[in-house]
Amino acid sequence: MQAKYLNKATDLAKNFISRVVSKDDTVIDATVGNGNDTLFLCELVGEGGRVIGFDIQDEAITKTKKKLMERNMLSRAKLINTGHENLKEYVNTSVSAIMFNLGYLPGNSHKITTKSHTTLTAIKQGLDLLDKKGLMTIAIYPGHPEGAKEKERLLEFLTAIDQKEANVLKMEFINQINNPPLLVAIEKK
Numbered sequence: 125m126q127a128k129y130l131n132k133a134t135d136l137a138k139n140f141i142s143r144v145v146s147k148d149d150t151v152i153d154a155t156v157g158n159g160n161d162t163l164f165l166c167e168l169v170g171e172g173g174r175v176i177g178f179d180i181q182d183e184a185i186t187k188t189k190k191k192l193m194e195r196n197m198l199s200r201a202k203l204i205n206t207g208h209e210n211l212k213e214y215v216n217t218s219v220s221a222i223m224f225n226l227g228y229l230p231g232n233s234h235k236i237t238t239k240s241h242t243t244l245t246a247i248k249q250g251l252d253l254l255d256k257k258g259l260m261t262i263a264i265y266p267g268h269p270e271g272a273k274e275k276e277r278l279l280e281f282l283t284a285i286d287q288k289e290a291n292v293l294k295m296e297f298i299n300q301i302n303n304p305p306l307l308v309a310i311e312k313k
């Protein structure tokens with residue numbers, strides 16, 4: 125049975141993000157996937173806002189475009205079929221929020237997954253683009269080998285962020301079996 129508030133790292137992420145994003149903001153979805161987060165962000169920024177989304181899978185971009193079109197929100201999004209490690213090549217404005225939902229596309233090949241090296245590059249670029257008081261969320265899935273490596277490398281980097289620059293919070297389910305997902309939220313000072 126589902127609990128009411130503490131089910132998933134992605135729900136926690138949305139909860140935080142909804143507190144910082146305002147109408148007309150520009151925000152980034154660093155891993156578009158099935159487009160659920162992109163849609164959520166499009167709703168938050170409204171008609172005057174912009175969601176810039178990245179995914180290496182053409183299928184993810186196509187599916188998400190369709191999802192947004194059906195809801196008449198495609199004009200709020202710019203979806204880019206490239207890796208988030210190229211963030212700065214495509215985004216030249218500051219943003220109020222960035223969502224990373226790491227791992228692989230549920231139901232698709234587990235081989236096409238985020239990797240610690242490129243994720244780290246993207247996080248660093250994203251932190252440069254983030255507004256003061258802006259928020260970055262990172263949902264990490266250590267239940268598969270690449271995800272376990274990613275968790276270790278990311279936490280090493282995130283733990284060392286100067287507390288004068290940002291507050292970095294790690295949330296994890298401590299009574300769940302099989303390496304449950306965790307969420308890191310970063311608020312820039």
Ligand SMILES: C[S@@+](CC[C@H](N)C(=O)[O-])C[C@H]1O[C@@H](n2cnc3c(N)ncnc32)[C@H](O)[C@@H]1O
Nearest residue numbers: 155156157158159160161179180207208225238
């Ligand atoms: C867990 S899914 C994202 C779920 C999505 N946010 C949603 O709401 O449905 C992870 C996605 O990251 C994508 N991905 C993997 N490596 C990437 C990279 N370097 N840059 C951008 N996306 C990447 C995968 O193709 C996959 O679609």
